[in-house]
Amino acid sequence: MPELAEVEYYRQQWEPALGQRIEWVHLNAASRCLRNTDSDLLLNEVPGQLLRQGLAHGKQMCWRMGQGWLGIHLGMAGRLFCAPAPYVPHRHDHLILFTSQHALVFNDYRMFGEIRWHSGPETPLWWQHLPPSPLEPAFSRRVLQRWCERHARLTIKGLLLRQDRFPGVGNWMADEILWRARLHPARLAGELDTSEFPTLHRRIREVCRDALRVIAGVGGSLPPDLNVHIPATWLFQHRWRPGGRCPRCQTPLKREKIAGRTSCWCETCLS
DNA sequence: CCAATTGTTATTTA
DNA sequence: ATAAATAACAATTG
DSSP, X not given: OXXXXXXXXXXXXXXXXXXXXXXXXXXXXTOGGGTTSOHHHHHHHSTTOBEEEEEEETTEEEEEETTEEEEEEOTTTOEEEEEESSOOOOTTEEEEEEOSSEEEEEEOSSOOOEEEEEESSSOOGGGSSOOOOTTSTTSOHHHHHHHHHHTTTSBHHHHHTOTTTSTTOOHHHHHHHHHHHTOOTTXXXXXXXXXXXXXXXXXXXXXXXXXXXXXXXXXXXXXXXXXGGXXXXXXXXXXXXXXXXXXXXXXXXXXXEETTEEEEEOGGGOO
C-alpha cells in the first residue's frame, strides 16, 4: 500500500511519542524485515534512547534517536500505529518500541518491509544522497525531460516507478499521474514530445500534493481506511473496480500489465 | 489449485 | 558494458 502520502501518514502515527524515552523493545529476530539488520545491536542500543524526530522521504522513513537512526521501509503492506500501553504483540508485528505510555508498532503481514538500525550520531549512508522529491524545486521540468531522454527506451510508466527518479511514486500514483496527463502508460519516455513535458511535470507535482493533503493531511486517529478520503473524481477509486469507468468520461477503463505492474488507463482520454 | 496484490532486488536478456 | 525485462521474495485473499 504505502506510497508517498501513506508513508507520511504512517510517520505521523508515531509522533505522539516524540520526545519520550524508549523503555524497551520487542522484536522477532527471525523476521524477514530484519534481514539487513543486526537485531542484537538494535535490542541492546535502543532501550533508554529518546525518540527525537521522524523523517519521511518518498517511501523511506527514518527515526532519529538519541544516539542512532532507525530506518523503516513499509514495503507492500507495512504500517505503523501507536497503541496505548500495555499492548500485547500481534501476528506480523515485527518491531514494537515501548515508551511508558505507548506501544509504537511496525506491522507487515507480507514481510516486504525492512527495518535497519544505524548507531552513532552521523547520518547513515542510507539516509544520505536522497533523490529530490517531486515537490522540491530541484525537480524541474528540465530535469524531468532529461530523465526521459536518458531512459528513452523505458515506458513512461516504468520510469515513474523508479525510486531514484520519482521517490514516493508507486503503482497507483503513476496511473493517477498519467491519467491526469492523458498519456498512455506504455508510451516510451524518449518519444514524448517537448510540448508534453509541462503537463506531465505539473501533474506529477499535483498528484503528490493532492495525495498528501487528502491522505496524510487528515490528521488521522487510529487505523482508518486511508482511501475513504480520496475523492470519486480520482482514477484511484475506479481502477480496481470490476467494470470500473473513467470518472471523467465514463468509458470502461483498460487494464494491462505494463512495466511489470498492472496498469489502468482510459483509452478515450488520451490526448 | 490458480492468480492477484499500492515494492524492491538479483538475475537474465537484449 | 549498459539498460530493460523478468523472476523471486511471503502471506493472504478471491
